[in-house]
Amino acid sequence: MVREKPMSRSAAIHTQNLTKHYADVEALVDLNLEVWPGEVFGFLGPNGAGKTTAIRTLLDEIRPTSGRASILGMDTHEQSVEIRRHIGYLPGDLALYPNLTGRDTLTYFANLRGGVSWEYVDELAERLNSDLSRKVGNLSSGNRQKVGLIQALMNRPQLLIMDEPSTGLDPLVQRELQAMIREIAAEGRTVFLSSHTLSEVQRVADRVGIIRHGRLAAVEALADLRSKAIRRVELEFESAVDAATFRDIPGVREVTVENHRVVLSFDGSMDALLRTIVDRHDVLDITTREADLEEIFLAYYRDEAPGPVTGGPPE
Amino acid sequence: MLNTVFTKAVRDGWLAPALAAVVLGGFLVFAMFVYRDLDLSVYRDLPRDLRDFMGLGDVEDAAALAYGAGYSFMGALTIAGVAIARGAAAIAGEERDGTMGLLLSNPVSRGKVLIEKAASMVLLIGVAALILWGAGVVAPHLANVGASGNEVGALALHMFANALFYGFLALMIGAWTGNGTAAWGGAAAIMAVSYFASGLLPLVKGAEDLAKLFPWYYYDGSGPLSNGINWGHLAVLFGGSALFGLVALAGFNRRDLTERSAGVGLADRLRNQRLTQRLFERLEGSTRVSRIAIKTTSEYQGLLMVTGLIVLLFGVLIGPIFPIIEEDMAQLLEDYPASVLAIVGNADMSTPEGWYTGENFSLVHPIGFLLVLVVLGGRAIGGEEQRRTMGLLLANPISRSRVVIEKGIAMAVYAAILGVLAFAGTVAGSLLGGLGISVVNIAAISLLLTLLGLAFGALSLALSAATGRVGISTYGTAGIALIFFLLNAYLPLSDSLEGFARLSPFYYYLTGDPLANGLDWGHAGLLAALTLALFALSIVLFNRRDIRQ
Structure with a gap:
C-alpha cells in the first residue's frame, strides 16, 4: 500500500518546523511533515490536538509563528493564490451561505475557481445523493456536508484537504466517499484528511500522522499501525473467574474482572488467546472490538508526546 | 453573568447602550463649553415656532441650548435606536443565530425567556437614561454654566419611556415573526415616520392635532425639558410598551420556532410566482453568483x-x-x-x-x-x-x-x-x-x-x-x-x-x-x-x- 516517494515530483505537502502559538496556547509545535503525491494521508488526533490549526496554516488562513510550509512545491504564504488553483478544501464544521441553493453555491465557487465540469458535478451529486436545488440553509447538516464535499471535489484538485469529512454523513454515503477517495489516489492525486477516529481513516489511508498537543507524535504506514492495534476483548463465563489466570497470556496488557465478565486490552495473537481461554474456562460469549485511537495512542506514544495536559488550541 | 437568561442578555447587550450614553453625555459636556462663551441673545430672539422646529426649545441659558442640541433629538433617537436593536435581538435575533431551540430545550418557558429578555432591555435602557441624567446634572457644573429651570431628569425619563416604546415594538414584531430584519426595520421605520410627522404636522395649519396620532408626540410634545414630567404622555408610552410586551408574549407562545434557515427574500417570493418566475430565474440563479x-x-x-x-x-x-x-x-x-x-x-x-x-x-x-x-x-x-x-x-x-x-x-x-x-x-x-x-x-x-x-x-x-x-x-x-x-x-x-x-x-x-x-x-x-x-x-x-x- 505504501508508495515510495517519487524523486522527480515535489511533495504534495511539506512542512518545516511549522509552529503556531496563540496568546497562551501552543497550538502547533515544530510540525515536520511530508505528504507524497498520490497518497492518502490521514491526520489523526483527539479534539483540540492541532489538526485544524495545521490545516488552516497550510491554507494561509492563519500565519505560522515560525517555520514554513509548501504545497505542490509552492510556498503556502507567498504563492497561496496559485496553490488554491490546485487544491480542494472541505473545512471542518462546514458553514455555507444559507440563502443560496446547493447549485448556486457550487456555481459561485466554480466561477471563482475555474476548471469545473458540470457533468462531473452532476455525477458527484448523484453518487452522494445530493439535492442541489434546495437552499443550503434548509438542508440537514449531512446534506449540507455533501454540498461541501462536491465543492471540494468538483475541480478535480491535485490535492484534496478535508477536515473531518465524514461529519454528519450516513454510513452508505461514508462508504461512497471512501470509494471516491481511493479513486482520487488511484489517479495519482493526493488526499489529506484529518480525523479523530482511526476507523474512519484506516479504510482509506496509506499513512497516518498522529498529532497530540500540537506535536506530531508519529507517522506510520497504516499497515504498521494496524499491527499495533490494540483490541478490547470482552468475555463472559459460566462462573466467576480470577484475573490472575489471564495476566500470563502473551499480549494481554490489562485485565478487568467483574464477576463473570472479563475485559482485556489485547494486542497479541487472537488464535493463541482463544485457545488458552477455552482450555481454562467455559466461555458463554465473546465480543471484540478495536480499541479507539486514544487507547492505542496512550499505549504507544505516551512517552513520546509529553505535551501540556491542559488547554487545547482555540479551534 | 450566565446564571439566567436575564443576566446573559444583559451581558450580551450592555455595550451599545453604555457607549451611546457615554458618548451623548460626553457630547453634552462639550456642548456646554461651546455654548458658554456664545452670545445667546440671537437664539432668544428667534421665534418660538422656529426654535421648537429646530429642537432647541426654550433658550433660557447655555445649558438649555446644550440639552436641546445633545439630548432632545439626537439623544432620544440614539437611545431609541439602541432599544430597537435590543428588542429585535431578544427573540428574533436568537432564532437567527440558531440558538433559540437549544435555549428552549432547557426547562424554561417561552414566556420566561421573553420576559427576562424584555427585562434586560428595560434595565439597559434604564441605566443608559440614568447615565444621561447624571451627565445632564454634572455637565453644567463642569462647564460652570447655570442650569436652573431645566428639568433634565424629566427629559431623561421621557427619553427612557420613548426608547422603551420602540424597543418593545421591535420585540413584538420579532416575537410574532421570528424575523430580525422585520423587527428592527419595522420599528425603525415607524419611529422615523412618527418623528417626522410629529415634527412637521404642527407646522401645517389645521393639521396640528394630527401629530397626536404619532407616538413621538408623547415624547417631546409637552416640552419635558422646560415643563417637567407629563405623566399623561408617559402613561401613553409606558402603556404602549406594556401592550406590545403582552402581544409579544401571546405571539411568541403560539407560533412555531423558525429554524436557522435561509431567509425568503422578495426576489425568492417573486421567483415562486408564476407570472414573474421566468424573469426572476433569469435575474437570479447563476448570475448573482458570477463573482x-x-x-x-x-x-x-x-x-x-x-x-x-x-x-x-x-x-x-x-x-x-x-x-x-x-x-x-x-x-x-x-x-x-x-x-x-x-x-x-x-x-x-x-x-x-x-x-x-x-x-x-x-x-x-x-x-x-x-x-x-x-x-x-x-x-x-x-x-x-x-x-x-x-x-x-x-x-x-x-x-x-x-x-x-x-x-x-x-x-x-x-x-x-x-x-x-x-x-x-x-x-x-x-x-x-x-x-x-x-x-x-x-x-x-x-x-x-x-x-x-x-x-x-x-x-x-x-x-x-x-x-x-x-x-x-x-x-x-x-x-x-x-x-x-x-x-x-x-x-x-x-x-x-x-x-x-x-x-x-x-x-x-x-x-x-x-x-x-x-x-x-x-x-x-x-x-x-x-x-x-x-x-x-x-x-x-x-x-x-x-x-x-
Missing part, C-alpha cells in the same frame, strides 16, 4: 430596497410640502439676518434649497446612506468570518486583496444606487412643488452625499478588515460618525474652535451649501481621497492578519 461583488450586492437587497425607498420618498414628498408652509416660514424668518440662521447650523429654511438641505440632506439622507454602507462595510469581511464562510471562500484561487476590492465594488454600487435615488427623488420633489432647484446642484449634493456615505462605509470596511468583527466595525463606525457629525454641527458655533470642524468628513459634505451654490470639487476630491485611502488601508490590514474561526 463576489455581484453576490454581495444580491445579499443586502432588502436593506437597500427599504432604505432606497425611504430616500426616494422623502425626496419626493418634502418638495410639495414647502409651498404649504413657505409663507409662514418666510414671515418667521423675515426679520432675522442670514448670519443668525447660519449660527443655528441650518441653511436658510425659507428657500427651497435650504428647506431640502435642512429637511433631507442634513440628517435623513446621511442616516440612510450610512446605515446601508456601514452595515455593508462591516459585514464585508467580518460577516464572512462570523458565519465561517471566509475560509472556504479563500480556499479558492483569489487573493485577500481581491476579496476586499470586490466587496468595495459592491459597496460602490450600493452607494451609487442610493445616490441616484436621492437625486431622482429631489428632482421629482422640486418639480412637484414647483421649487425650481438647479438640477446640476441636486446632482452635486447627491454626489457629495454618495462620497460621504462611501467614506464611512470604507471606514467600516477597514475596521472589519482589521478585526473581523461585525459589531466593532458597525457600532464603532456609527459611534465615530455620530461624533464627527456633532463636531461638525457644533464646533462652528465657537469662534475659537471653528477650525476644528474641518477634521470631520461632514464638513466637506454640506459646508458651502452645495444645493444652492453647486459642487465644491475640492470637497468632493477630499471625500473621494479619504474613501480610497481607507480602502487601501483595508487591503493592507486584511492581508496582515489571521482569519478568525
Whole structure:
C-alpha cells in the first residue's frame, strides 16, 4: 500500500518546523511533515490536538509563528493564490451561505475557481445523493456536508484537504466517499484528511500522522499501525473467574474482572488467546472490538508526546 | 453573568447602550463649553415656532441650548435606536443565530425567556437614561454654566419611556415573526415616520392635532425639558410598551420556532410566482453568483430596497410640502439676518434649497446612506468570518486583496444606487412643488452625499478588515460618525474652535451649501481621497492578519 516517494515530483505537502502559538496556547509545535503525491494521508488526533490549526496554516488562513510550509512545491504564504488553483478544501464544521441553493453555491465557487465540469458535478451529486436545488440553509447538516464535499471535489484538485469529512454523513454515503477517495489516489492525486477516529481513516489511508498537543507524535504506514492495534476483548463465563489466570497470556496488557465478565486490552495473537481461554474456562460469549485511537495512542506514544495536559488550541 | 437568561442578555447587550450614553453625555459636556462663551441673545430672539422646529426649545441659558442640541433629538433617537436593536435581538435575533431551540430545550418557558429578555432591555435602557441624567446634572457644573429651570431628569425619563416604546415594538414584531430584519426595520421605520410627522404636522395649519396620532408626540410634545414630567404622555408610552410586551408574549407562545434557515427574500417570493418566475430565474440563479461583488450586492437587497425607498420618498414628498408652509416660514424668518440662521447650523429654511438641505440632506439622507454602507462595510469581511464562510471562500484561487476590492465594488454600487435615488427623488420633489432647484446642484449634493456615505462605509470596511468583527466595525463606525457629525454641527458655533470642524468628513459634505451654490470639487476630491485611502488601508490590514474561526 505504501508508495515510495517519487524523486522527480515535489511533495504534495511539506512542512518545516511549522509552529503556531496563540496568546497562551501552543497550538502547533515544530510540525515536520511530508505528504507524497498520490497518497492518502490521514491526520489523526483527539479534539483540540492541532489538526485544524495545521490545516488552516497550510491554507494561509492563519500565519505560522515560525517555520514554513509548501504545497505542490509552492510556498503556502507567498504563492497561496496559485496553490488554491490546485487544491480542494472541505473545512471542518462546514458553514455555507444559507440563502443560496446547493447549485448556486457550487456555481459561485466554480466561477471563482475555474476548471469545473458540470457533468462531473452532476455525477458527484448523484453518487452522494445530493439535492442541489434546495437552499443550503434548509438542508440537514449531512446534506449540507455533501454540498461541501462536491465543492471540494468538483475541480478535480491535485490535492484534496478535508477536515473531518465524514461529519454528519450516513454510513452508505461514508462508504461512497471512501470509494471516491481511493479513486482520487488511484489517479495519482493526493488526499489529506484529518480525523479523530482511526476507523474512519484506516479504510482509506496509506499513512497516518498522529498529532497530540500540537506535536506530531508519529507517522506510520497504516499497515504498521494496524499491527499495533490494540483490541478490547470482552468475555463472559459460566462462573466467576480470577484475573490472575489471564495476566500470563502473551499480549494481554490489562485485565478487568467483574464477576463473570472479563475485559482485556489485547494486542497479541487472537488464535493463541482463544485457545488458552477455552482450555481454562467455559466461555458463554465473546465480543471484540478495536480499541479507539486514544487507547492505542496512550499505549504507544505516551512517552513520546509529553505535551501540556491542559488547554487545547482555540479551534 | 450566565446564571439566567436575564443576566446573559444583559451581558450580551450592555455595550451599545453604555457607549451611546457615554458618548451623548460626553457630547453634552462639550456642548456646554461651546455654548458658554456664545452670545445667546440671537437664539432668544428667534421665534418660538422656529426654535421648537429646530429642537432647541426654550433658550433660557447655555445649558438649555446644550440639552436641546445633545439630548432632545439626537439623544432620544440614539437611545431609541439602541432599544430597537435590543428588542429585535431578544427573540428574533436568537432564532437567527440558531440558538433559540437549544435555549428552549432547557426547562424554561417561552414566556420566561421573553420576559427576562424584555427585562434586560428595560434595565439597559434604564441605566443608559440614568447615565444621561447624571451627565445632564454634572455637565453644567463642569462647564460652570447655570442650569436652573431645566428639568433634565424629566427629559431623561421621557427619553427612557420613548426608547422603551420602540424597543418593545421591535420585540413584538420579532416575537410574532421570528424575523430580525422585520423587527428592527419595522420599528425603525415607524419611529422615523412618527418623528417626522410629529415634527412637521404642527407646522401645517389645521393639521396640528394630527401629530397626536404619532407616538413621538408623547415624547417631546409637552416640552419635558422646560415643563417637567407629563405623566399623561408617559402613561401613553409606558402603556404602549406594556401592550406590545403582552402581544409579544401571546405571539411568541403560539407560533412555531423558525429554524436557522435561509431567509425568503422578495426576489425568492417573486421567483415562486408564476407570472414573474421566468424573469426572476433569469435575474437570479447563476448570475448573482458570477463573482463576489455581484453576490454581495444580491445579499443586502432588502436593506437597500427599504432604505432606497425611504430616500426616494422623502425626496419626493418634502418638495410639495414647502409651498404649504413657505409663507409662514418666510414671515418667521423675515426679520432675522442670514448670519443668525447660519449660527443655528441650518441653511436658510425659507428657500427651497435650504428647506431640502435642512429637511433631507442634513440628517435623513446621511442616516440612510450610512446605515446601508456601514452595515455593508462591516459585514464585508467580518460577516464572512462570523458565519465561517471566509475560509472556504479563500480556499479558492483569489487573493485577500481581491476579496476586499470586490466587496468595495459592491459597496460602490450600493452607494451609487442610493445616490441616484436621492437625486431622482429631489428632482421629482422640486418639480412637484414647483421649487425650481438647479438640477446640476441636486446632482452635486447627491454626489457629495454618495462620497460621504462611501467614506464611512470604507471606514467600516477597514475596521472589519482589521478585526473581523461585525459589531466593532458597525457600532464603532456609527459611534465615530455620530461624533464627527456633532463636531461638525457644533464646533462652528465657537469662534475659537471653528477650525476644528474641518477634521470631520461632514464638513466637506454640506459646508458651502452645495444645493444652492453647486459642487465644491475640492470637497468632493477630499471625500473621494479619504474613501480610497481607507480602502487601501483595508487591503493592507486584511492581508496582515489571521482569519478568525
